[in-house]
Amino acid sequence: MGLMSVFAWIGDVFRFGMKSLWRAPRRPFELAEISRQIYEVGFRSAPLIAAAGFAVGAVMSMHTRASLERFGATSLIPMGLGIAMIKETGPLVTALLVSGRVGAGIGAELGAMRVTEQIDALESLAVDSFKHLVVTRVVACMAALPILTMLMDFTGIIGGFVAESVISGMSFDLYFDSALSAIDFDDYIPATVKTILFGFIIATISSYLGYFTKNGTAGVGQASTRSVVFSSLIIILTNVIVVKAIFFFMPGAAQ
Amino acid sequence: MSAEPAIRFEHVSKAFGETKVLDDVSFEVARGEAFCILGRSGAGKSVTLRHMIGLVPPDSGRVFVQGENVGELNSDGLTRVRKQVGFLFQYSALFDSITVGENVAFPLRRHTRMTEKEIDAKVDDLLTQVGLVEHRQKMPSEVSGGMRKRVGLARALALNPGILLVDEPSSGLDPVTSVEIDDLLLDLKRRYGTTIVVVTHNIPSARRIGDTLAFLHEGRILDRGTPRDLANSKEELVQRFLTVEGGT
Numbered sequence: 093m094g095l096m097s098v099f100a101w102i103g104d105v106f107r108f109g110m111k112s113l114w115r116a117p118r119r120p121f122e123l124a125e126i127s128r129q130i131y132e133v134g135f136r137s138a139p140l141i142a143a144a145g146f147a148v149g150a151v152m153s154m155h156t157r158a159s160l161e162r163f164g165a166t167s168l169i170p171m172g173l174g175i176a177m178i179k180e181t182g183p184l185v186t187a188l189l190v191s192g193r194v195g196a197g198i199g200a201e202l203g204a205m206r207v208t209e210q211i212d213a214l215e216s217l218a219v220d221s222f223k224h225l226v227v228t229r230v231v232a233c234m235a236a237l238p239i240l241t242m243l244m245d246f247t248g249i250i251g252g253f254v255a256e257s258v259i260s261g262m263s264f265d266l267y268f269d270s271a272l273s274a275i276d277f278d279d280y281i282p283a284t285v286k287t288i289l290f291g292f293i294i295a296t297i298s299s300y301l302g303y304f305t306k307n308g309t310a311g312v313g314q315a316s317t318r319s320v321v322f323s324s325l326i327i328i329l330t331n332v333i334v335v336k337a338i339f340f341f342m343p344g345a346a347q
Numbered sequence: 348m349s350a351e352p353a354i355r356f357e358h359v360s361k362a363f364g365e366t367k368v369l370d371d372v373s374f375e376v377a378r379g380e381a382f383c384i385l386g387r388s389g390a391g392k393s394v395t396l397r398h399m400i401g402l403v404p405p406d407s408g409r410v411f412v413q414g415e416n417v418g419e420l421n422s423d424g425l426t427r428v429r430k431q432v433g434f435l436f437q438y439s440a441l442f443d444s445i446t447v448g449e450n451v452a453f454p455l456r457r458h459t460r461m462t463e464k465e466i467d468a469k470v471d472d473l474l475t476q477v478g479l480v481e482h483r484q485k486m487p488s489e490v491s492g493g494m495r496k497r498v499g500l501a502r503a504l505a506l507n508p509g510i511l512l513v514d515e516p517s518s519g520l521d522p523v524t525s526v527e528i529d530d531l532l533l534d535l536k537r538r539y540g541t542t543i544v545v546v547t548h549n550i551p552s553a554r555r556i557g558d559t560l561a562f563l564h565e566g567r568i569l570d571r572g573t574p575r576d577l578a579n580s581k582e583e584l585v586q587r588f589l590t591v592e593g594g595t
Contacts, residue, residue: 204443208438208440208443209436209437209438209440210440210441210442210443212397212402212436212440213434213436213440213441213442215400215402215429216400216402216429216432216433216434216436216503217429217453217454217457217502218425218426218427218429218430218454218457218458219457220422220426
């Protein structure tokens with residue numbers, strides 16, 4: 093019974109997400125609301141992503157130095173950092189941070205709208221609440237995640253450079269040449285494109301939990317918390333499958 | 348008089364899980380009539396109202412609004428019906444992230460081709476009707492419960508609906524504000540011939556507004572008629588309700 097209801101829940105969420113993709117290219121397009129959501133999800137997350145990227149890059153650089161110094165291989169620090177940041181750290185950390193900031197927000201906002209009858213009010217005003225609230229958020233998250241990931245990659249490498257230049261005085265040109273030397277499109281494209289899927293996961297799960305909130309204020313809190321927990325967990329698990337699939341279909345990315 | 352009533356329920360039943368909320372309910376609301384549905388909490392009043400705009404589908408039976416079977420409409424049809432019906436929610440259900448004025452402008456922006464200037468003038472007009480034009484720039488959280496209700500009324504009226512559904516107009520309001528809301532509803536009916544369906548357990552309010560009162564109990568209509576008819580009802584429960592609520 094317990095396991096069956098878990099599968100039933102996953103099936104419901106999946107259908108909910110697929111319905112949003114199906115409805116996205118259909119009228120009304122809700123462009124104004126999509127733009128507003130992209131601003132909320134993307135632009136307003138940018139400072140967090142940039143700051144986190146910078147810090148993660150700097151810390152990774154310091155750790156890498158400590159390890160590579162033993163082998164006299166400190167010249168590989170930028171390359172190692174570039175690969176780690178672009179292939180995995182950037183996409184995953186961005187998705188987890190967005191699931192915390194945006195997932196909680198969507199869960200709480202839609203949850204509060206449900207319990208205060210604002211979703212019913214939308215329907216009563218002849219507005220398709222699913223399209224207006226859910227589809228717009230799913231599209232916005234899918235659009236924003238790759239851009240935020242690029243920002244995280246970039247600020248991560250900058251953070252690494254700052255940490256490295258303080259210690260070794262390495263020049264900006266040399267650092268960037270080295271950091272990007274081992275990266276080609278097989279590394280960059282799939283790692284960045286997979287964050288579209290992460291955006292879909294975050295928006296779908298948190299919208300589902302918010303949209304079907306019950307039990308008043310307590311339900312809103314629960315929707316918000318669960319949005320973060322479930323979307324983070326599903327992202328981490330999905331990432332394993334996606335990376336395996338990328339290696340299978342694009343062997344170049346595994347090298 | 349038009350033959351087709353504004354609203355018609357035909358043998359409507361609805362259950363949530365094990366709980367039967369409506370049990371073979373049939374009634375009609377004539378065009379231009381003010382129809383009040385009375386009953387105790389949990390009697391199925393709000394669910395009845397929600398059936399009228401397809402927020403809740405019936406398990407069996409049919410609901411007609413302006414001659415259209417709401418249960419059989421596709422989303423375009425439902426949108427068409429909902430544009431003709433205004434809904435005032437029990438707790439107003441204003442969009443809390445936008446101002447009072449934006450709330451009223453919302454349906455106009457969505458469903459009309461009016462220019463910003465025309466929308467501006469219409470919002471002013473609607474807010475003037477409910478006496479709140481000076482609060483236009485405030486957020487819903489900055490105005491009182493009674494004011495929110497009036498904003499909700501202005502929003503529900505934005506598209507000039509032929510039918511207005513009102514869920515508990517006096518809940519959470521003091522008696523004076525409650526009478527003010529009743530007067531606004533009566534004024535609408537007189538001036539525009541709007542059909543009004545009110546769900547309430549406030550007997551004095553129902554008497555003031557209603558041409559017809561229907562008493563709903565455990566999912567069934569126990570009795571219905573003019574306020575005078577209902578005062579002489581043979582149903583003991585109706586009599587008790589009217590007395591306890593201080594209506595007689």
